[in-house]
Amino acid sequence: MGERFTKGLATIKQYITEEEATRVVDSDTLADIAPDLRKMIIEFAYGDVYSRPGLEAKSRALVVITAVVTQGAEPQTKTHIKRGLHAGLTPTEIVEALLQLVPYIGFPRVQNALTMAQQVFQEKQLKVK
Amino acid sequence: MGERFTKGLATIKQYITEEEATRVVDSDTLADIAPDLRKMIIEFAYGDVYSRPGLEAKSRALVVITAVVTQGAEPQTKTHIKRGLHAGLTPTEIVEALLQLVPYIGFPRVQNALTMAQQVFQEKQLKVK
């Protein structure tokens, strides 16, 4: 484990639980065909990018949620809503960010994203105030 | 001017200067073919959506910048970077948000958006620290 991987792993812990971080290190579902993908995500996305100063963790999470919702990347929408909650976004802030997207990307993608947010909030027994 | 238009106009002033707000009311470049577009933007986007509680103005601006960059909507990228600055985002926060997008949308759209951010910062004589 090089320096960038260590830094990435330290950074990702702002966005996921200790238990999930252990799973990131110990198991990799794509290990048989693309073991370097996980490495790139930890080293580049978390080690090089998320770890940068100048923008707080929950704002970074907000930016990433917005990007995956705008692209319509569905499994990632759920993943990054969870990471945003862990980084300190409230359920209300997430819902408001999704509604803020309506005038810019239209109802369809926002509606799909709210359905995924609802599933995450139910799993975690969180309420929007 | 109904209640929603008034509310929208009050809200948009968090994102643009008084002078620009006057222009929004007095002139409308699409007035000859679609006078209702400006009305929809003020009433719906600003009056109904941006004005909602639960997410601060600079976070709303961050979400909108991210959406238009992810879509590759170029004139809007420049417009919303300006509005984000007015709402309190620093040039550094905007640059960091754009770099945060690299692992999620790739270099091409981020590079185009940074070029537009640079133009805005030069016009406004702002520096990234």
Added chain:
Amino acid sequence: MGERFTKGLATIKQYITEEEATRVVDSDTLADIAPDLRKMIIEFAYGDVYSRPGLEAKSRALVVITAVVTQGAEPQTKTHIKRGLHAGLTPTEIVEALLQLVPYIGFPRVQNALTMAQQVFQEKQLKVK
């Protein structure tokens, strides 16, 4: 229920059955996290936009089907094919609109949309002539 909601509800009945309209009023699957989304859809999408004069209902439906197919927004493709049928589009017109998209968006999204159209036509026992 304000004036825009009433107008939206009257307009949406050109696109859905009475029974579905009742469901729109009485139940809202996202009510616990984003009760205002339904309100925005009824008031803004149907009350302000679909209700405008100058383009007939079935042409509006055709435009919306095309937009969601081009975006690849899947649940909405099925929803808006149903609404288009209710607004007076024939199954043949819907299939022709989808085939017309092949030279502009390519086969993949058209093929996925035709599969969804087929499911809707089977549920409603409709035939393409």
Added chain:
Amino acid sequence: MGERFTKGLATIKQYITEEEATRVVDSDTLADIAPDLRKMIIEFAYGDVYSRPGLEAKSRALVVITAVVTQGAEPQTKTHIKRGLHAGLTPTEIVEALLQLVPYIGFPRVQNALTMAQQVFQEKQLKVK
């Protein structure tokens, strides 16, 4: 000139003037690198697809305008607005179709498309009623 090319050329005349049709046959700006592109557009897009029965010409034009606007394909937006006018769409119908897109694709792409529509209407001295 085979049968499909002849059919395509007859069909495209529903969407462009005689003068433009002559230009399509006599000059081809991409002839030096991809002479077959024009052939594919005439034979496949117009000969095979636009010429199909079951959906009238102006509805086909509406579908194509919507697709290119949703994609953000700018030169094509202007081209297909012109073709739509030639096929019988009124300026009002085109503007209404673009406004109908706001709730589905958001303001940015609609605003860009309306600006292009405005340019076309000015060139042709057409008014929206």
Added chain:
Amino acid sequence: MGERFTKGLATIKQYITEEEATRVVDSDTLADIAPDLRKMIIEFAYGDVYSRPGLEAKSRALVVITAVVTQGAEPQTKTHIKRGLHAGLTPTEIVEALLQLVPYIGFPRVQNALTMAQQVFQEKQLKVK
């Protein structure tokens, strides 16, 4: 079966097995609503385009895989990974092409595509070296 269909069928056999080719001719899941879609795919996509000289079959497959992954067109991603393997791409080349996309389209769509590639390789008992 006209000349273009015959040529398309001959060409598609570079990308699918004899057994699949038979299925393409004998059964068509969209035959009841859009029998011409299959015809267009065979005649236009395979007969006119894939059959062109100047780029080898496995490079054409690489281009098509990249396009459908970049669009996020999921069922087509799996289909075209299979066709690429049949045209001579190795599992390693496919994985490398997907990883090459990370800096240009971001991790989310690449991750989804690698999951689909993994399923195809497992079905076909192929290993990445």
Added chain:
Amino acid sequence: MGERFTKGLATIKQYITEEEATRVVDSDTLADIAPDLRKMIIEFAYGDVYSRPGLEAKSRALVVITAVVTQGAEPQTKTHIKRGLHAGLTPTEIVEALLQLVPYIGFPRVQNALTMAQQVFQEKQLKVK
């Protein structure tokens, strides 16, 4: 200049001339606002990704051209067509790859890309055979 930067710089020379490589090191148009972007492109895109074994340089270039054309990322289309030529793609292979995209992404983006390819070929006095 760390190891990844050195590796990236060695790799990018497969895609650009010595003169351009010097410019990459000595000047950076975004240096005042985002000096790390160039670093990320050299270190991550070229040092980590393009440099991987398992897929030859000209196939990597083909994948990247396809991705930026499918996204409609215009300045990058021209850049990567140039890099593809430098990596060994012939003008014919590039044109064929673009035509191969027609059935998957439609005519509009292919037509725009061919226009940019034509400009590059003219600048470099290259002919398509």
